[in-house]
Amino acid sequence: MNYALHLMFFATFATWAETPKIRVSVKAIQGINAVCLSNQSTANNVAVYHSNNPDGDRTHLLLTHNRRELMPSSKSNIFAPYSETKKYWLNMAKKRFHYYAQQPTKVLVEPLEVKRWVKDGDLLKAAGMKFQVMATPGYTRESVSYLAVVDGKRCAFTGDLIYGDGKIFDLYSFQDAIPEAKVGGYHGYGARLADLVSSLQKIKAWKPDVIYPARGPLINDPAQAINKLIGRVQALYRNYLSTNALHWYFKEDRMRICGERVLGKGAKIDLMPYCLHLDTPDWIIQFSTSRIIVADNGHGFLLDCGGKNQFETAKDLVERGVVKQIDGIFLTHTHDDHSQMVQAAAEYFKCPVYTTTEYKDVVENPGRYLMPGLTENAVPNVEGMKDGETMKWHEYKFTFRYFPGQMIYHGALLVERPKAKPVFFIGDSFAPSGIDDYCLLNRNLVHPDAGYPLCFKIIRQLPKDTWLINQHVPHVFRFSDKELTYLETQYAKRTKILSELFPWDDPNYGIDERWSTFYPYGNIMKPGETREVEVRVINHSPIKRTFKVTPRDHRGAKVLSGPASATLASRGEGAVKVKIQAPKEPGVYVITADIDSKDMHFRDWVETIIEVK
Numbered sequence: 205m206n207y208a209l210h211l212m213f214f215a216t217f218a219t220w221a222e223t224p225k226i227r228v229s230v231k232a233i234q235g236i237n238a239v240c241l242s243n244q245s246t247a248n249n250v251a252v253y254h255s256n257n258p259d260g261d262r263t264h265l266l267l268t269h270n271r272r273e274l275m276p277s278s279k280s281n282i283f284a285p286y287s288e289t290k291k292y293w294l295n296m297a298k299k300r301f302h303y304y305a306q307q308p309t310k311v312l313v314e315p316l317e318v319k320r321w322v323k324d325g326d327l328l329k330a331a332g333m334k335f336q337v338m339a340t341p342g343y344t345r346e347s348v349s350y351l352a353v354v355d356g357k358r359c360a361f362t363g364d365l366i367y368g369d370g371k372i373f374d375l376y377s378f379q380d381a382i383p384e385a386k387v388g389g390y391h392g393y394g395a396r397l398a399d400l401v402s403s404l405q406k407i408k409a410w411k412p413d414v415i416y417p418a419r420g421p422l423i424n425d426p427a428q429a430i431n432k433l434i435g436r437v438q439a440l441y442r443n444y445l446s447t448n449a450l451h452w453y454f455k456e457d458r459m460r461i462c463g464e465r466v467l468g469k470g471a472k473i474d475l476m477p478y479c480l481h482l483d484t485p486d487w488i489i490q491f492s493t494s495r496i497i498v499a500d501n502g503h504g505f506l507l508d509c510g511g512k513n514q515f516e517t518a519k520d521l522v523e524r525g526v527v528k529q530i531d532g533i534f535l536t537h538t539h540d541d542h543s544q545m546v547q548a549a550a551e552y553f554k555c556p557v558y559t560t561t562e563y564k565d566v567v568e569n570p571g572r573y574l575m576p577g578l579t580e581n582a583v584p585n586v587e588g589m590k591d592g593e594t595m596k597w598h599e600y601k602f603t604f605r606y607f608p609g610q611m612i613y614h615g616a617l618l619v620e621r622p623k624a625k626p627v628f629f630i631g632d633s634f635a636p637s638g639i640d641d642y643c644l645l646n647r648n649l650v651h652p653d654a655g656y657p658l659c660f661k662i663i664r665q666l667p668k669d670t671w672l673i674n675q676h677v678p679h680v681f682r683f684s685d686k687e688l689t690y691l692e693t694q695y696a697k698r699t700k701i702l703s704e705l706f707p708w709d710d711p712n713y714g715i716d717e718r719w720s721t722f723y724p725y726g727n728i729m730k731p732g733e734t735r736e737v738e739v740r741v742i743n744h745s746p747i748k749r750t751f752k753v754t755p756r757d758h759r760g761a762k763v764l765s766g767p768a769s770a771t772l773a774s775r776g777e778g779a780v781k782v783k784i785q786a787p788k789e790p791g792v793y794v795i796t797a798d799i800d801s802k803d804m805h806f807r808d809w810v811e812t813i814i815e816v817k
């Protein structure tokens with residue numbers, strides 16, 4: 205991408221129309237476009253997005269939306285759409301468990317002092333120019349754009365609404381609730397793509413000559429770029445619906461409401477018909493989100509224990525002698541509706557808890573992560589099984605699999621019983637209508653050997669006629685070869701659409717919010733305590749990359765180590781150590797870090813929460 209050159213060209217370009225009064229310049233600072241419009245006759249200037257320039261008489265700094273990584277270094281005369289940030293981190297220190305709203309946490313660490321909150325329809329007069337405020341939600345709920353005619357040229361400052369030639373910065377920021385379809389934030393895959401489409405249409409109708417985005421190259425053919433982006437996100441959403449597990453859970457009418465929001469009224473929506481599903485065999489006891497496999501001698505093996513009800517039912521089955529005793533628990537994945545009471549059940553039944561090695565640490569230390577629906581109830585001693593490892597249990601053979609379907613920290617258990625069709629317990633990864641990929645924050649990677657592509661392969665390798673069990677589905681079910689091919693083909697198409705949708709050299713950066721993250725995510729520290737944490741990075745790119753990590757202090761919470769880098773092979777994972785010190789004063793603090801690599805700049809991108817007690 206010839207982005208740097210493009211900007212350099214523009215930076216020297218002044219809009220000398222009939223009245224050479226306003227000069228527009230753009231300087232990319234760590235990936236953010238610091239736009240400056242200066243009135244040549246009065247020397248007054250207006251900055252948009254970002255300003256590192258204290259020179260001149262800046263009357264306005266126009267912000268389009270609240271994202272921490274766009275925070276200006278200069279803090280005066282700020283105009284921004286309203287968004288609540290007070291006490292955000294105080295609340296988030298608690299809210300991060302059982303979190304299902306799935307809104308980005310790239311929220312300012314310290315609230316900015318805003319001179320005026322702007323809203324749709326406002327007109328700002330600044331430095332001899334007029335800026336019309338237009339609500340353009342999408343990338344964030346509250347986003348606005350500023351529209352101005354500068355020396356006869358129609359200029360739109362649209363924030364992160366569109367990136368370059370029909371792209372967006374990422375997809376996970378669009379996850380949100382869809383109240384009209386009774387869909388919560390957790391199930392609202394790309395929900396704000398509907399807002400994105402209508403905001404883009406509004407901008408297009410204003411007929412801008414040029415779009416100045418918050419990040420990425422200037423857009424000199426707005427109509428063409430907008431059409432491209434609308435086409436891409438509609439293709440993406442249509443594809444998403446076509447294999448969607450929610451068709452099973454929420455049924456067709458609600459899917460139609462979701463579809464029409466993004467695709468338009470009356471749009472044709474393809475939903476996969478339900479695959480073959482039958483009653484659960486009698487050697488499996490079925491209750492809520494748990495199952496018990498029963499051996500001929502009456503011993504039981506419990507799958508998941510997500511809540512009090514599940515725990516009480518399991519206890520009751522043992523007390524009544526229906527099951528003699530529970531010998532072990534397999535935890536399919538880390539969501540609280542499967543994991544909440546696992547430790548309590550393990551203590552009560554005095555039995556081991558099994559996972560695969562890939563998510564053992566999350567189960568043992570949930571507070572070190574930020575993921576949807578985490579429990580605070582750690583299971584201190586988990587038996588982490590290797591992918592493919594087998595275990596004999598009475599007359600059964602168990603095969604433990606790493607199975608990153610519904611989420612990245614997910615396993616599955618193949619259960620083979622003599623003279624019975626095998627059963628593959630897949631947690632929440634498939635339903636009779638397709639795949640459970642509705643929550644982008646679950647990290648469904650689209651590499652050919654990760655996420656659902658890996659699950660498709662594992663399902664293809666199963667013994668003939670193996671039944672699948674998802675504990676939310678009161679049946680066993682399986683996909684025919686044709687249905688599985690359909691899922692694989694649609695998913696490959698989706699991956700192709702995603703590859704075109706983001707400016708990155710690999711689509712996983714656009715769907716995996718946690719490609720870089722602090723570990724631990726949450727820290728409980730004593731006043732003045734020092735600790736070494738790390739910033740973990742995954743190189744999703746097809747090339748070797750060096751990632752520079754620059755940590756930032758927050759009030760008394762100090763970073764004692766300097767910037768450091770990690771060079772990672774393609775698909776490699778690594779970490780940079782960061783030494784931190786807690787302040788003396790109790791409270792909640794947030795240390796952030798910039799991540800930079802070639803053509804990739806993420807200012808103030810990752811955070812770790814420090815609770816000083």
Ligand SMILES: [Zn+2]
Nearest residue numbers: 537539610632
């Ligand atoms: Zn789940």
